[in-house]
Amino acid sequence: MAVTDSAAAREQALDAAEELFYGRGIQSVGMDDVRGASGLSLKRLYRLFPAKEQLVEAYLERRDVRWRGRLAAFVADREDPEERILAVFDWLEGWFGEEGFRGCAWINSYGELGATSARVTAQVRAHKREFRDYLTGLVAAAGLPDALAGQLFLLAEGAMVSAGITRSTEPAREAREAARLLLRAR
Amino acid sequence: MAVTDSAAAREQALDAAEELFYGRGIQSVGMDDVRGASGLSLKRLYRLFPAKEQLVEAYLERRDVRWRGRLAAFVADREDPEERILAVFDWLEGWFGEEGFRGCAWINSYGELGATSARVTAQVRAHKREFRDYLTGLVAAAGLPDALAGQLFLLAEGAMVSAGITRSTEPAREAREAARLLLRAR
DNA sequence: TTGACGCGAGAACGAGCGTTCTCCTACGGT
DNA sequence: ACCGTAGGAGAACGCTCGTTCTCGCGTCAA
The missing domain is CATH 1.10.357.10 (Tetracycline Repressor, domain 2)
Incomplete structure (x- = not known):
């Protein structure tokens, strides 16, 4: 359990997503990459963003x-x-x-x-x-x-x-x- | 055997590729789509363009x-x-x-x-x-x-x-x- | 006529990836 | 101490797609 606060987790996810999507393009970045860069679990990521x-x-x-x-x-x-x-x-x-x-x-x-x-x-x-x-x-x-x-x-x-x-x-x-x-x- | 001439086949492939790539983006177009639109076989396509x-x-x-x-x-x-x-x-x-x-x-x-x-x-x-x-x-x-x-x-x-x-x-x-x-x- | 070969059709293979599922751990309430 | 539950790690699933392989047919040389 890295981050309890769901708003903070959301920001973490978006920070990671922004760096990756902007830097490497959207299609070449997998959800797994976002997970790795954000430190969030896939489960949490999908609860914050269903797709x-x-x-x-x-x-x-x-x-x-x-x-x-x-x-x-x-x-x-x-x-x-x-x-x-x-x-x-x-x-x-x-x-x-x-x-x-x-x-x-x-x-x-x-x-x-x-x-x-x-x-x-x-x-x-x-x-x-x-x-x-x-x-x-x-x-x-x-x-x-x-x-x-x-x-x-x-x-x-x-x-x-x-x-x-x-x-x-x-x-x-x-x-x-x-x-x-x-x-x-x- | 639709087209015997390899130069003409190349043009056909490029015609199909251009229409599809430009219209729908490159990543969302599969080689199979190009095959269908060009009328060429996958084999021929790959002989003209190895990748x-x-x-x-x-x-x-x-x-x-x-x-x-x-x-x-x-x-x-x-x-x-x-x-x-x-x-x-x-x-x-x-x-x-x-x-x-x-x-x-x-x-x-x-x-x-x-x-x-x-x-x-x-x-x-x-x-x-x-x-x-x-x-x-x-x-x-x-x-x-x-x-x-x-x-x-x-x-x-x-x-x-x-x-x-x-x-x-x-x-x-x-x-x-x-x-x-x-x-x-x- | 026969056999080797070229070719098309499309199945097959393997990797990548979005999404879901399983299992296990840790913690909180009683 | 014990049980229920939430959460994380990562395996699993299913689909797409680039690329290759198989099969069968038609053609052409001898």
Whole structure:
């Protein structure tokens, strides 16, 4: 009996699942791997998450909340509305440089399961919509036209995908520079 | 004995593999599915491609040649160098609208196998490098600064990923408009 | 005609993995 | 001290799938 508290056990399971799913892909990680990495028994794991699919969903959901939270916290530190927009790309650069960065978890999940799991697809769409809406809010707060948000969104998505594939932080700087030019172009 | 010619059999195998791999993801398609869709026997399939991984590689390679060929042919129809750059996004819009469009095959493959297959990762990187180099050429031909190519590349990547996830052609138009503004911003 | 061979159809094999089951240990209440 | 029960370890089960093997048929050379 490693962990009595079921909420703590849940976090342990999700910690292990997140590290493994993000790092090696979802399909190549077995429930046995999650058991080993979490220190929980298979029995406990299945009581917390009755099937692997639900563990996957919980992983994406928790990561979504944390990811957007971290971004928003970083951006909120800047004062100027336009600076806040550029800060998004600064934050991306920091993220890209983190140990173990492997691209956007949702884009990767979509590539892996988008064709077979409607639930995962829905979560990916929801996450991207949230991110896009967040950018829309920043753009509106700066008094800039709505259409800009979509363009910034594409730059950010392109940077994420490109940084993941090439394992470099450079796309963040390129995207930031493009964003800066688009801000001026109005 | 359906097909005697081994080159034709190879094309049949690749036609089936491409349709299935692109449409349903690589891991969820079995060699048996490819057999059924291609009309070839398992024996013949394995003589052409000694393992599934090699079929996957051949699929990505043939698609790479065709994809870049189609893009280049479309773009080459325009005269003006700057129009050619924008034509890339027009072509993307047409692609996004095609029946069965499911995003970028390489981005999807990377999400699915990037963590486990070094060969696939190398092919994805090579494809993206080729595409980027192609944009660099268009930008140079228009007498525009090199840095612009990286920004256009990010817009295109963002549009591909976003169109795949949302199943919409809109990202192509957004990216085109952003590209147009970046061209003017110089 | 005959026999060797190539080929297709599909069974078979073996590994991986999601999920469940068994067994055993430890503890808590009386 | 004793019994009931919860929980962990890991075996077991069933399915999928990549890959190989078997069998039987048709073909072609001598």
